[in-house]
Amino acid sequence: MAAERELAMVTCTAPVNIAVIKYWGKRDNDLILPINSSLSVTLHQDQLKTTTTAAASRDFTEDRLWLNGEEADAGQPRLQTCLREVRRLARKRRGGSAEDTAPLSLSYKIHVATENNFPTAAGLASSAAGYACLVSALARLYGAEGELSEVARRGSGSACRSMLGGFVQWQRGERPDGRDSIAQQVAPETHWPELRVLVLVVSGEKKPVGSTVGMQSSVDTSPLLKHRAEVVVPERVALMVRHIRERDFEGFGQLTMRDSNQFHATCLDTFPPIFYLTDVSRRIITLAHRFNAHHGRTKVAYTFDAGPNAVVFTLADTVAEFVEVVRRSFPPATNGDQFVRGLPVGSASLPEELVVAVVTEPVPGAVRYILHTKPGPGPQLVDDPSQHLLGADGLPRRCA
Amino acid sequence: GKRDNDLILPINSSLSVTLHQDQLKTTTTAAASRDFTEDRLWLNGEEADAGQPRLQTCLREVRRLARKRRGGSAEDAAPLSLSYKIHVATENNFPTAAGLASSAAGYACLVSALARLYGAEGELSEVARRGSGSACRSMLGGFVQWQRGERPDGRDSIAQQVAPETHWPELRVLVLVVSGEKKPVGSTVGMQSSVDTSPLLKHRAEVVVPERVALMARHIRERDFEGFGQLTMRDSNQFHATCLDTFPPIFYLTDVSRRIIALAHRFNAHHGRTKVAYTFDAGPNAVVFTLADTVAEFVEVVRRSFPPATNGDQ
Numbered sequence: 001m002a003a004e005r006e007l008a009m010v011t012c013t014a015p016v017n018i019a020v021i022k023y024w025g026k027r028d029n030d031l032i033l034p035i036n037s038s039l040s041v042t043l044h045q046d047q048l049k050t051t052t053t054a055a056a057s058r059d060f061t062e063d064r065l066w067l068n069g070e071e072a073d074a075g076q077p078r079l080q081t082c083l084r085e086v087r088r089l090a091r092k093r094r095g096g097s098a099e100d101t102a103p104l105s106l107s108y109k110i111h112v113a114t115e116n117n118f119p120t121a122a123g124l125a126s127s128a129a130g131y132a133c134l135v136s137a138l139a140r141l142y143g144a145e146g147e148l149s150e151v152a153r154r155g156s157g158s159a160c161r162s163m164l165g166g167f168v169q170w171q172r173g174e175r176p177d178g179r180d181s182i183a184q185q186v187a188p189e190t191h192w193p194e195l196r197v198l199v200l201v202v203s204g205e206k207k208p209v210g211s212t213v214g215m216q217s218s219v220d221t222s223p224l225l226k227h228r229a230e231v232v233v234p235e236r237v238a239l240m241v242r243h244i245r246e247r248d249f250e251g252f253g254q255l256t257m258r259d260s261n262q263f264h265a266t267c268l269d270t271f272p273p274i275f276y277l278t279d280v281s282r283r284i285i286t287l288a289h290r291f292n293a294h295h296g297r298t299k300v301a302y303t304f305d306a307g308p309n310a311v312v313f314t315l316a317d318t319v320a321e322f323v324e325v326v327r328r329s330f331p332p333a334t335n336g337d338q339f340v341r342g343l344p345v346g347s348a349s350l351p352e353e354l355v356v357a358v359v360t361e362p363v364p365g366a367v368r369y370i371l372h373t374k375p376g377p378g379p380q381l382v383d384d385p386s387q388h389l390l391g392a393d394g395l396p397r398r399c400a
Numbered sequence: 401g402k403r404d405n406d407l408i409l410p411i412n413s414s415l416s417v418t419l420h421q422d423q424l425k426t427t428t429t430a431a432a433s434r435d436f437t438e439d440r441l442w443l444n445g446e447e448a449d450a451g452q453p454r455l456q457t458c459l460r461e462v463r464r465l466a467r468k469r470r471g472g473s474a475e476d477a478a479p480l481s482l483s484y485k486i487h488v489a490t491e492n493n494f495p496t497a498a499g500l501a502s503s504a505a506g507y508a509c510l511v512s513a514l515a516r517l518y519g520a521e522g523e524l525s526e527v528a529r530r531g532s533g534s535a536c537r538s539m540l541g542g543f544v545q546w547q548r549g550e551r552p553d554g555r556d557s558i559a560q561q562v563a564p565e566t567h568w569p570e571l572r573v574l575v576l577v578v579s580g581e582k583k584p585v586g587s588t589v590g591m592q593s594s595v596d597t598s599p600l601l602k603h604r605a606e607v608v609v610p611e612r613v614a615l616m617a618r619h620i621r622e623r624d625f626e627g628f629g630q631l632t633m634r635d636s637n638q639f640h641a642t643c644l645d646t647f648p649p650i651f652y653l654t655d656v657s658r659r660i661i662a663l664a665h666r667f668n669a670h671h672g673r674t675k676v677a678y679t680f681d682a683g684p685n686a687v688v689f690t691l692a693d694t695v696a697e698f699v700e701v702v703r704r705s706f707p708p709a710t711n712g713d714q
Binding site: 286 | 644
């Protein structure tokens with residue numbers, strides 16, 4: 001019998017995903033089963049990623065968790081659920097033997113540290129990337145196989161979509177036990193090389209209603225949400241899949257904007273109403289429509305989640321021009337911070353007629369910065385041990 | 401949303417509260433004379449286009465009703481010839497800049513004046529509807545329902561009184577006139593866009609509103625402010641939700657609107673029941689329903705939340 005390892009440690013990275021057909025509302029709160037399917041684009045980890053190190057050791061006395069260097073509650077139900085589910089899959093793979101003959105005991109306590117490569121204050125910190133990363137790391141740690149997106153879903157619904165790269169669909173599923181409520185890849189991240197994503201990080205807004213509470217309220221009170229989930233979304237998911245497979249930006253873009261608006265419409269139809277769109281959000285929306293109208297076709301497409309940041313999809317040949325339009329419309333404060341980050345953006349001079357038609361009343365400082373990214377792969381294993389967030393002692397290596 | 405643009409037939413029924421003319425009213429004078437050489441129209445003292453289709457439609461329809469009453473004789477034996485040109489002047493007792501000027505009051509007034517001028521009888525709300533949809537609701541006092549109707553000719557798309565203005569003596573209305581906002585998308589264009597592009601609007605009209613109209617009529621009859629208020633707020637929000645579901649989206653609610661909404665919910669939550677109920681139309685002003693015993697307190701809350709500029713205006 002192999003000697004049990006004293007300490008096992010795995011580090012993974014996982015991506016953020018942006019839904020283009022939105023998930024909003026559960027039909028089962030415990031299993032996190034949605035009322036409708038959703039579809040997303042996985043963003044590239046070079047610009048946005050969560051890194052998680054999971055370690056298990058005979059010497060650990062309790063489960064511990066660190067988020068961006070600060071200790072947090074490792075006993076939180078969703079984390080424990082993911083841990084339990086990964087262990088269950090690992091046990092299944094090992095043949096369900098009562099005694100663990102494998103190197104790593106499933107009964108050891110774990111230490112988990114996780115970090116984002118983007119500031120928390122940006123409001124991009126997503127539980128999707130976090131749980132996808134946690135599940136990926138734990139699965140690698142325990143040698144678990146099986147439908148990992150189902151496990152990630154138990155942590156945070158949209159986390160299942162961050163288990164895959166490219167264009168991902170989270171099937172609603174029909175089974176009460178949720179075994180068929182999983183993520184599937186619609187197309188890989190290499191499918192649409194010209195597609196680009198601009199995340200417009202807006203300036204410090206008040207903290208909006210959290211997603212979990214918000215969507216429950218919507219399910220409870222909005223008649224329009226019910227209709228959306230039962231009738232509208234199924235058609236839209238099928239249509240969106242087609243637009244993506246055909247690389248039809250006109251169709252993809254229009255449907256993305258419509259679905260973002262419809263999601264926010266159901267929030268407004270909630271009682272009391274939920275407002276995620278701010279004045280700046282509305283200005284960005286009207287800016288996008290003016291830009292598209294000026295060009296006579298859909299060249300940019302916005303989408304907004306349950307927060308103030310705007311995500312704008314476009315094609316590579318439009319990036320420079322639209323970034324300049326945003327810069328003119330929301331002139332950055334001159335504090336030295338880089339206004340455009342991520343993938344390089346070329347310079348663009350705007351024709352005067354475009355400026356006149358599109359840039360109406362500038363609102364200085366409304367957009368803090370723009371992050372330029374693109375579709376990317378699913379979770380990755382980090383081989384380099386120097387990248388572990390925990391030391392050999394199981395404690396965080398870096399300071400808070 | 402309309403299901404027929406020419407006849408102005410709606411996709412769903414609607415229900416309204418007629419406001420007191422001591423505070424808000426349109427006054428219209430209609431004159432007909434053999435000596436008039438053309439139709440002329442003055443709005444708040446400024447001459448406007450008397451040939452505009454909706455005005456001419458109302459004129460034609462009132463004359464038709466008058467002709468019918470007179471027995472359809474080819475020759476006018478009545479004192480006032482239906483062929484004389486008319487002069488119409490109309491004024492509001494509230495400033496146009498307030499954004500309250502409503503085509504509803506205007507067309508209801510026009511139709512009422514013309515009907516009286518020509519001695520026309522019949523379903524006048526149907527005529528007013530041809531001028532501006534919601535004008536049919538201004539043909540009656542109190543609590544009014546505009547029945548959607550089923551007939552393609554619109555003969556059954558008319559206003560009916562749910563309860564008279566005396567029915568609910570404690571009900572009060574506070575119109576919060578907000579500061580100069582940008583002119584939003586006009587109703588006629590906006591609602592057409594919504595009909596064309598919003599799946600949620602279709603569902604609202606077909607499924608949600610029919611239930612709500614019945615429920616609202618009951619709340620009114622029972623003077624149930626809790627029910628009336630909640631449903632009023634929900635329907636205002638749902639209307640604006642369908643505007644957001646339009647493509648391109650239509651935003652009538654402003655930042656101030658949202659603050660008023662949040663304020664109302666906090667106020668009600670604080671009191672543990674629905675004491676004020678907001679509703680917003682296709683414009684920036686808020687209309688808040690409440691009962692007489694809450695008016696003073698809520699007005700002071702609004703004053704503290706949105707302190708008026710000290711410029712002397714009341």
